[in-house]
Structure formats: C-alpha cells, structure tokens
Amino acid sequence: MNVGMISSRYATAMLGFATQQKLENEFYERAKLVCVHFDAQPKLMQVLESPVVDLATKKQLLLLAAGSKKNASFDKFVQMVIDNKREKYFRTIMLKYIDFYRDRLNIYSGKLITATAIDAKLEKKLISVIENRKEGTLELRKEVNPDLIGGFILEVDNTRWDASIKRQLQAIKNELNF
C-alpha cells in the first residue's frame, strides 16, 4: 500500500494553511525541531504507533517536540492529525513540509562534517564553492567528528561529497579484503 502519499497530502495542506496564516517560517522552524527530536528519541515513534497510549498523551508529546512556545495554528494542525488518527505519519509529514518549504523558497540544506573544527576562512571558501554551483540560499550545519581522521564530508540535500581519510582507508580495506 502506498502510504507515502498520506504524508505528502498533509504536508501540502500544512504549507497552504501556514502560507495563508503567514506562519510558514514559524512552522518550518517547528518542523525542523520535531525532526531533531524524532532523530534523538527513536522511542517517540514507538509511542505514536502504540495503540495503548491515548491520543491526548500523543498530542502532548508532539506539541512538546515542536517547542515550548505555544502556537494556536500549529496546535490546530496537530489536533487535526490526531483526530484523523494519522499521528504515526507525523514525522514524515514534517519532513515533507521541510522539503516543500525549501523547494518553494529555493533553500537547500547542507551539512559539513570535519575531523577538527575549521576556521571561518576555509568555511567561507567551501560555502562559496557550493553557492557558485547552485542557485539559492544555503543552510549549513557544521559537525566535528574526529573519526574522519582528516578531510571532510559535505552533504548538500541528498548528495554527499566524501573527501575524508576514513572513507579512503575503508576503500583500501574493502579492496584488500581485510
């Protein structure tokens, strides 16, 4: 069963509603926050899928995941999802909303992972490389991961540019069947 379209339909409705209320940016920030919480707490998904947990608790959890500040319009949207018993699709609805919002405003997201913290000059240089290739606004997240040993990994939307020492060593290891 293609349940994927459920999330898309809710996300489209959410974007339309948010635009009408001039709250699309606010919703975008909340959607990002919800996704962060879903990533950090995999059990949240289990709770939403559980038939034992009552709907009021589920709603409370979703609102909490969307930030402590209250927003009547967002509350209304969450209530609608809960009423229609589609709470288990909430995460993908948020992900789809983020995609739709970014598409509309030509925003693309990026993630830069380096082995050590990089200075502003190098960061600027990397950003300019991306911006020269792609039109629009870049939203860049930075992460330091010493496991990379050296080099960097740059992710732009669904494309990953892996120039890390870790990957190069892994390629050698795979080739030599270690």
Next chain:
Amino acid sequence: MSDTIKVSEVSEMLRMQLDGIDTSVQFDEVGTVLQISDGVARIYGLNKAEANELLEFEDGMKAIVMNLEEDNVGAVLLGPSSHVKEGFTVKRTNRVASIMVSESLLGRVINPMGEAIDGKGVIAGEMLEMPLERKAPGVIFRQPVNEPLQTGLKSVDAMIPIGRGQRELIIGDRQTGKTSIAIDAIINQRSNYEAGKPVYCIYVAIGQKGSTVASIVNKLEEHGAMPYTVIVAANASDPAALQYYAPFAGAAIGEYFRDTGRHALVVYDDLSKQAVAYREVSLILRRPSGREAYPGDIFYLHSRLLERAAKINAQQEVAEKMNDLPECLKGKVKGGGSLTALPVIETQAGDVSAYIPTNVISITDGQIFLDTDLFNQGNRPAINVGISVSRVGGNAQIKPMKKVAGTLKMDQAQFRELEAFTKFGGDMDPVTAMTIDKGQKNTRLLVQALHEPMPVEKQVAVLYCGTKGLLKEVPLTKVHEFEVKFLEMLELKHKEDVLDVLKSGVINDEVSEIIEKVAAQIVQGL
C-alpha cells in the same frame, strides 16, 4: 615457513593492487534511515532510487529497494537488522541486485549474493554480472521442448518424462522423497558431464537447516556430482530477504549457462518456503495481504521465476536478439541452450488445493505427486501415477521408451483402481487377476533404491519385460532378483547388440527377441 613468503613480492602485489584503488573524492546520493524493523528499513531522502536497486549502509551491509513510496523508500536488509540504527546514512550504488557468475562457481556452495560459504576461499576468475530479476525470453526466442532430460528414475523417465526447458513440479508432503528425486536427477547428469555434453545443475536450498544442506553437499560429492553443480543456500537462519532472493540467484546462474548455448537444470527446494519468506517481507513492508495472508503478487512471483526456464531457439541470429539481455552477455549468446526447472512444493496433509500448490501446479508443465501412503508401503519413489503428469515431456522421450512405456501409465492407473475394488473380496475373473498380477509386478519393477539412477537403455529393457508380461511366471517376491540378474546378463552378454542399440534410440524385432530370450532364461533359473 619464513623462506616461502617473499616480502618484496607481497609488497609489490599490494602496491599494484593499491594503484588500482580509486580513493578520490566520491559523490553519493544518500538517504537517512527513518525506521528499522525486522529486516526492513524505511529510508528518507533517496528520491532517485530505483526498484531492485542495491543500497549500501555505512558498515558495508547491503539492502535492496522493494517499495518506492512518495515519502520514503522501503528496503529489505541482506544482513542482521541489529547492525542498522535509526539515523544511519544509506547510499545508492546505482546497481540493480545481481550475482557474479562464471564456471568457477561450479563445485561451490554460495549464498544468494554469490559469496562462497563453503570455506574454500574467494571465488576467483573472470565473472559476469547477471541481474537477479530479469524478464523471461519472449515467444520467438524459444523453441518447443524436444530433447529429454533423463532423471535416471524408471517411474519418472517412463511415465512422467521431463524435457530440457520444461518446468516440472515435485510436490508432496514432508518426508515423501521430494528432494531425493531432485538429487537423483542431478546425480544422473554425471554421465553427460563425463561424455562432454554437460547439463550444469544448480540446487537452490531455501529455508533449510544448515545440516541438511551440508548432507546434500556430501551426497553430491560422494556421487561425483559436484564438478558440474552449484549450490545456492539461504538457510533457515538467514534473513527472509535472502530466502526470497535465493531462487532468483539460481535462475540467474542457470540463465548464464542457458544463454551461452549450454544446458542447465535448476532445482528450487522449496518454493513454499520462499513464498513464506516473501509473505514475511511483504507484511513488514505493509503491502495489503490476500488469501492465507500472502500478498496479491505471489502468483506473479512464482510465474516470473519459472518462466525463465526455457529452451532457446537454436537459430543463432534469432537467439542473439533475445530480449532483456544483460550487458555482459552481449556478444556471448549462443542458441540451443536450455534451462530446466524442478520446483519443489511441500503440501500439508496431502492438500494440493491449498493456495501456493495450486498456483505452482498451474504455472508448471506438469507435476510429480508424491504420496505418503505409497512411501510407507515401500513404493519408492512414491509417485502417485494417477495425478502426476508431464504436459510436454512426452515429445522429448526417446523412441524405445515411448514404445515400451507408452501404456504403462494408463495400465498402472487402471491397476490401482482394480486393486481398490478387489480389496472388498469376492472371486476374480482371470482377466482382472492377470491385470492385477501384472500391475503388482510393474509396481515392484518401478521401485528404485536411493541415489542409484539407472541409464535409460537399462530402464527400457527392464520395462519391456514388465509391460510385455514376461514376468508372468516370476513370483512377486522375486521381481527384484529377476531385475538384477536380467540387467547383469544384458551388461555381460548383450551390451553391444541390445543396450547400445537402445541407447541410440532404436528398438527393433532383433532387440526385442534377445530381451525376451534373456528374460525367459532368467525366469527359468529363478
């Protein structure tokens, strides 16, 4: 020990290997694991992923795309789910699920991904990448089944003959000898291999115990069948996805031989377990379920697999244009090859009208039905002649066999019916008594020991005695003794004038006369 390892040589080799490794910056299309459950991962972000594409996780574990939805991609894992966590990155490989195939697979035990699991090291040599899923050859690239595939079993070769390119189902309850028929058919191909006209065999073990697979490998090794056999094993402990893909891997290996103008035999043991594995995967992927909770496309699963068994057109120019040829086979295609399939289905309490058995019966070109009662009575192979059939194999039977065993199937079926009636008691007229006596003796003649396939010329000679009533004077208990002595005599004294003539596909009055004379001689001596 130290003087056998030349450090410089090893380093040089490593250096050469290192030179060939591409460590430059890599661009990948990646997604994130949203959810992981029982062998299925839901991935967000792989917008351009294709159906059946191979995906790779950070730790090198592979998965295959099965569901393409608007907001996520459902992929089945080819390894343990515990190695993957939510939030992991997955990358596309831009390759559809495939298996590396070559002659070096012969004699090896592999998993459905083509990796050796027999501890004999890595499979080396030039390999061709054959896709697991491939469309079956179209009508114009096929030709009718006209060449026999001898199983070495009297009851099969005489009454339910199998032709090269045919799909013949072996169906029956547990412990009725289904696997044994398939193994005998593989062992019987040894003479072809030794004569330089090999029929390559692929045995696909699905959802079986590791120990069962090991004993099958030993059996084949004991009988010298491994040099022309590949075993593909997805054991009961392997993920459902591997069990689901195992028959496709077997078919891909078979197609390699088929499309390069050679003959191959593939045994799927068994498809009921593959159906169960597919049901498991489908339910986790939340596909709607139908009868017995199987997904709606379970028929298509088996039909597309079994359609790949075919006899390819012998005309080279036609065969070369075969549909959906993998890139690696272009320029290597030869006409006249064949892929014969022997799927196995296990029934529950003899119920052939269950969902999967009826599906596969309708797809295949006939079935060999094995009966628990016959098995327990000592009639082995326990083939129920009444409901076993071969729809196309008759055309492929050699002439002498056709002539000798033409009426055997019907006679045996009639005998079974009469036998049932006589159980009520009462007097019997001489004609009925004779039919029953002949039937009982023929039944005895058809009994065959495990893993002792018989060459077709000997089968014809023995069955000639049975169908012509030459065993009239032989007591029922001495039928086996007669058979042994009769074959010994033919082997010793009439190899050239009887056995070789029958083998060449000829039966004439001269041969019949000698057989009758030898039989009479043996009967007198008993």
